[in-house]
Amino acid sequence: xxxxxxxxxxxxxxxxxxxxxxxxxxxxxxxxxxxxxxxxxxxxxxxxxxxxxxxxxxxxxxxxxxxxxxxxxxxxxxxxxxxxxxxxxxxxxxxxxxxxxxxxxxxxxxxxxxxxxxxxxxxxxxxxxxxxxxxxxxxxxxxxxxxxxxxxxxxxxxxxxxxxxxxxxxxxxxxxxxxxxxxxxxxxxxxxxxxxxxxxxxxxxxxxxxxxxxxxxxxxxxxxxxxxxxxxxxxxxxxxxxxxxxxxxxxxxxxxxxxxxxxxxxxxxxxxxxxxxxxxxxxxxxxxxxxxxxxxxxxxxxxxxxxxxxxxxxxxxxxxxxxxxxxxxxxxxxxxxxxxxxxxxxxxxxxxxxxxxxxxxxxxxxxxxxxxxxxxxxxxxxxxxxxxxxxxxxxxxxxxxxxxxxxxxxxxxxxxxxxxxxxxxxxxxxxxxxxxxxxxxxxxxxxxxxxxxxxxxxxxxxxxxxxxxxxxxxxxxxxxxxxxxxxxxxxxxxxxxxxxxxxxxxxxxxxxxxxxxxxxxxxxxxxxxxxxxxxxxxxxxxxxxxxxxxxxxxxxxxxxxxxxxxxxxxxxxxxxxxxxxxxxxxxxxxxxxxxxxxxxxxxxxxxxxxxxxxxxxxxxxxxxxxxxxxxxxxxxxxxxxxxxxxxxxxxxxxxxxxxxxxxxxxxxxxxxxxxxxxxxxxxxxxxxxxxxxxxxxxxxxxxxxxxxxxxxxxxxxxxxxxxxxxxxxxxxxxxxxxxxxxxxxxxxxxxxxxxxxxxxxxxxxxxxxxxxxxxxxxxxxxxxxxxxxxxxxxxxxxxxxxxxxxxxxxxxxxxxxxxxxx
Amino acid sequence: xxxxxxxxxxxxxxxxxxxxxxxxxxxxxxxxxxxxxxxxxxxxxxxxxxxxxxxxxxxxxxxxxxxxxxxxxxxxxxxxxxxxxxxxxxxxxxxxxxxxxxxxxxxxxxxxxxxxxxxxxxxxxxxxxxxxxxxxxxxxxxxxxxxxxxxxxxxxxxxxxxxx
Numbered sequence: 001x002x003x004x005x006x007x008x009x010x011x012x013x014x015x016x017x018x019x020x021x022x023x024x025x026x027x028x029x030x031x032x033x034x035x036x037x038x039x040x041x042x043x044x045x046x047x048x049x050x051x052x053x054x055x056x057x058x059x060x061x062x063x064x065x066x067x068x069x070x071x072x073x074x075x076x077x078x079x080x081x082x083x084x085x086x087x088x089x090x091x092x093x094x095x096x097x098x099x100x101x102x103x104x105x106x107x108x109x110x111x112x113x114x115x116x117x118x119x120x121x122x123x124x125x126x127x128x129x130x131x132x133x134x135x136x137x138x139x140x141x142x143x144x145x146x147x148x149x150x151x152x153x154x155x156x157x158x159x160x161x162x163x164x165x166x167x168x169x170x171x172x173x174x175x176x177x178x179x180x181x182x183x184x185x186x187x188x189x190x191x192x193x194x195x196x197x198x199x200x201x202x203x204x205x206x207x208x209x210x211x212x213x214x215x216x217x218x219x220x221x222x223x224x225x226x227x228x229x230x231x232x233x234x235x236x237x238x239x240x241x242x243x244x245x246x247x248x249x250x251x252x253x254x255x256x257x258x259x260x261x262x263x264x265x266x267x268x269x270x271x272x273x274x275x276x277x278x279x280x281x282x283x284x285x286x287x288x289x290x291x292x293x294x295x296x297x298x299x300x301x302x303x304x305x306x307x308x309x310x311x312x313x314x315x316x317x318x319x320x321x322x323x324x325x326x327x328x329x330x331x332x333x334x335x336x337x338x339x340x341x342x343x344x345x346x347x348x349x350x351x352x353x354x355x356x357x358x359x360x361x362x363x364x365x366x367x368x369x370x371x372x373x374x375x376x377x378x379x380x381x382x383x384x385x386x387x388x389x390x391x392x393x394x395x396x397x398x399x400x401x402x403x404x405x406x407x408x409x410x411x412x413x414x415x416x417x418x419x420x421x422x423x424x425x426x427x428x429x430x431x432x433x434x435x436x437x438x439x440x441x442x443x444x445x446x447x448x449x450x451x452x453x454x455x456x457x458x459x460x461x462x463x464x465x466x467x468x469x470x471x472x473x474x475x476x477x478x479x480x481x482x483x484x485x486x487x488x489x490x491x492x493x494x495x496x497x498x499x500x501x502x503x504x505x506x507x508x509x510x511x512x513x514x515x516x517x518x519x520x521x522x523x524x525x526x527x528x529x530x531x532x533x534x535x536x537x538x539x540x541x542x543x544x545x546x547x548x549x550x551x552x553x554x555x556x557x558x559x560x561x562x563x564x565x566x567x568x569x570x571x572x573x574x575x576x577x578x579x580x581x582x583x584x585x586x587x588x589x590x591x592x593x594x595x596x597x598x599x600x601x602x603x604x605x606x607x608x609x610x611x612x613x614x615x616x617x618x619x620x621x622x623x624x625x626x627x628x629x630x631x632x633x634x635x636x637x638x639x640x641x642x643x644x645x646x647x648x649x650x651x652x653x654x655x656x657x658x659x660x661x662x663x664x665x666x667x668x669x670x671x672x673x674x675x676x677x678x679x680x681x682x683x684x685x686x687x688x689x690x691x692x693x694x695x696x697x698x699x700x701x702x703x704x705x706x707x708x709x710x711x712x713x714x715x716x717x718x719x720x721x722x723x724x725x726x727x728x729x730x731x732x733x734x735x736x737x738x739x740x741x742x743x744x745x746x747x748x749x750x751x752x753x754x755x756x757x758x759x760x761x762x763x764x765x766x767x768x769x770x771x772x773x774x775x776x777x778x779x780x781x782x783x784x785x786x787x788x789x790x791x792x793x794x795x796x797x798x799x800x801x802x803x804x805x806x807x808x809x810x811x812x813x814x815x816x817x818x819x820x821x822x
Numbered sequence: 823x824x825x826x827x828x829x830x831x832x833x834x835x836x837x838x839x840x841x842x843x844x845x846x847x848x849x850x851x852x853x854x855x856x857x858x859x860x861x862x863x864x865x866x867x868x869x870x871x872x873x874x875x876x877x878x879x880x881x882x883x884x885x886x887x888x889x890x891x892x893x894x895x896x897x898x899x900x901x902x903x904x905x906x907x908x909x910x911x912x913x914x915x916x917x918x919x920x921x922x923x924x925x926x927x928x929x930x931x932x933x934x935x936x937x938x939x940x941x942x943x944x945x946x947x948x949x950x951x952x953x954x955x956x957x958x959x960x961x962x963x964x965x966x967x968x969x970x971x972x973x974x975x976x977x978x979x980x981x982x983x984x985x986x
Contacts (some may be wrong), residue, residue: 609882611910613834616931620840623935627847641843644836693834694885732888734860 010134017107027105038063039091047304050272053192059263065119112264135167164191200721318393323367334358360468362451368442400442433487599717658686676706702742722753729757757808829874833886848942859872875909
C-alpha cells in the first residue's frame, strides 16, 4: 500500500499572511498585542522612512522574549495557537492575540524581518526571514503589474515585481545561468523597486525577462524547503539591537535582566499615510482600558518622524477633562451594588444597595467618565490640547466599552453602538441633562471567572443577550441615570439661580435709583445758600465747616454706596455671564446643526418632486410588468420597463446616499483635516446623477492635496448649497452648466462656483446673502446666507461676480489658511 | 370609435415611456413633443397641428423649460375650453378646481395606478361628448345656415312677388 501525505506549497505562507490579515495597520496592532501577551511593560514602534525603498518598522518590547524552542516549535509551526492552551500570560494578563496570527502579521507588513529575542534563560539570538523566499513565479500577475506600471507609477505593483525577482534570485530551483542572465539585463541582482518605474526596464522585463521566468512558472517549492537560520548574538556584533532594548529599559527604569523582542521589518509592503497613522494611534489607545494603564502598565511609544510623531507615549489624557466620574461595582458575589458620583464642581452622590437575590451577571466593576462637550469643560491646558482636539478625542473614544479580562468585547461602545440606549433617550432630552454616548468614556470590566453567565456569542461579536446581560444593562443604566439625576438637579438649581439673578437685578436697579435720587436731591447747595444768607456772619465759617464735614461724610457714604453697587453689579454680571455662556455655547452648536439641516431641506425642496416622480414611476412600472406578465406579452416590452425601473433605482439611490451621508454624526460634530478633493468628489458623485437628469452638466476641478481643518458637514453644506443655488439658476435654461473649481494660493483656499444662469443683477451683490432673499417663486432664500455664515465662521469671505466663461454668476469663497485653528 | 389620440406634454423621457405604455393598456394613444418650446406662445398651434382628442400635461416641466404644466393648460384654455385635459402632479394643487372647469382633471402620479382606468374612461366619455357636441353644433350651424338661406330665398321670393 502506498502511503500519501499532504504537502504545503511555500507560497501559502504569503497567501495566509496577506489574506488572513488584510489590513496592515491591524497587522501591526496584532504584533503589539503579542508584546502585551509577553508581559511587556513598554513597547516602542518606530516607523522609519516609510514609502521609500529603505522603509522599515522596528518594534521593541520589554516582554519575556521567546525561547529558541518556542520560536522553532510554536512561532514557526503554522497552525499552533498556544493562546488557546495557555490563555493567561505569566503575569496573569489575558492573552490578546487569540487567533495566533502574529507571525502572519509580520509577513503582511514587510518583505523581510529580523527577529531578535532576549530571554532570561538563554543567550540572545536572531533569526532573519526573507518572505520573498516563499513566493512562486506568477507570470499572469507579473504581466498585470507591468501593465499597471506602464500606465502610472504604482509602488505596490513595483514591489510585487521586485519580490518575484528576489524569489527568482533566492531559490535554488533556478539555474544559475538564468539568474545571471536576468541580473545582466537588469544590471544587478540587488535592486530597489523604483527601477520598475522606468519604461526601458519595464520593456526589458516584458520582452527579455518574462520569457526566462516563464520556464520556472511551474516549479513546486514546499514550505519545508525554505530555510531560515538562527544565530546567537552578543552586544558586540549586534550593538544597535542591544542599545535599543537598553534604552527602553532605562526610560521606564525597569529591572534586569533585560528581556524582550525586537522585530525589524524591512521593505514595507504598503504606503503609509496620515490616516493610517491616525488609525494606528486610535487602535493602540483603545488596546487596553484606561484604568488598566494605571494598574498594569503597558506603555506604547510611537515614533514616526515623517508624520511629526516623535516618541509619543500613547495615553488617554482626555480623561483628565472629565466633568464627572462614576465608580461603580457589583460585588460580594453579586449581592451588593455600589455607585458613587463625583464631579469637578464638588457635587457627590452615592447609591448603595444590598440585594436579596444575587445578580446573575456576577461581580462587575465599572468606571464612567462623563464629559460636558463645551470649551470651558473640555480644554486641558496641562495636556496641551485645544477644544477641537479634545472633541476629536472624545468623538473617537466615547462610549461605554466592555472589557473581558482586560480586552475589548466588541462592538459595545463602538461609535454608533448604542447598547445602553443612551442616544435613543437623549433624543427626547429637552433640557440637556440626559447622558449621550458622545459624553461618556466608560469601562465595564468582566471576566470569564467572575461572570460565567455573560457568555460570548458564537460568532464572537458580542455577548448573548440573556437575563444576566439584561441585568448588566440595568446596572449601567442606573449609573448613567445617577449622572442625569445630578445634572437634572443642577439644571433645576440653575433655573433657581436665574430667578435669583433676576431678583438681584431688580435689587441693584433699586439701589441704583436710590443713589441717583440722592444725587438729584442733594440739599448741599441750598444749605450753603441758607448759611450765607444768615444775619449772624460770625457763625458762617463754623456752619460752613460743619456743612463741608457733612458733605464729605455724605460723599464718602455715597462713594461707598456706589462702590457696593459696582461690586454687586460686577458680581451679578459675572454670574449671569457664567450661566448664560453655557446656554450660548449650546445654542450655537444647535444653530449650526439647524443650518446644516436647512441645507438639506433646501436640497430636498429642489429635488423633492423629482423623487416623488421616480417613486410614482417605479410604482407604475411594477404595475405594467404585472399586467404584461398576465397578458403574456413580448419579453422585450417587459425588459424595457425593467430598464426604466433600474435607471430609477440608480437615481433614487444617488439621492438617498447624498442625504444619508450628509447627516452622519461624525461629519456634524468632528473637526478634522478634510481633503477637499475627496469631499468634492463624494458630494458631486451623488449629485451628478441627479442634475444630469435635468440635462445640467456639472464640471469639477480640484487641485490635489488641499487639506483644511473643518467640520466635513460645513464643507458639504457649502458645496450642496452652492450647487443647489446654481442648479435653480440654470434649470429650464437653454444652456445648463455648473462649474466648480477648488484651488489654493499661499494664503487661502479658493472655491469657485460658476453657472450659466442669469447672474446676479447689478446692485444686488450684497442683498443675495441676506436671509430669505430669493429670486425664485418657490425659493427659501437661506442657501447663500448659510454659506456666508459658515465661511465667516472660518474667518473667510464670499463674493459674487459675473462668470466670464459661463456668463452667469460666479461665487468665490476664500478660506484663510490657518484661519480654522482655534 | 377609432383609437383616441392624446398629446402628452412632458419633459421626462422615462415618464413618456411609462405613462404612454400605461394609457395604451386602455386603448389611448399618446403622442409627445420631442422638445418643448422655450415659451408658451404658439402652444395652441401645436395642439391644432397634432389634431388630438385630449391632453395629458405634467405639472413639472423643469427638465426642459422654465414654465409649468399649469401655465400650458392656461394658455390652451384661452383658445379651447372643451378639449379634455389631465394635469399630472406630484402634490395636490390647492386651488385647481377653482381655477379650471369640468374638462380639466388633476391626477396625482402616486395614484395613477389605481386611477388610470377611471381616468381613461373619463377621457373617452369626454371625447365622445365633445364629438357629439361638435356634431350637434355642426347640425345647429347647418340648420342656422339653412334657415338663413330659406330666409334669403323668402326675401327674394317676396321681392319677385312685388314686381309681379
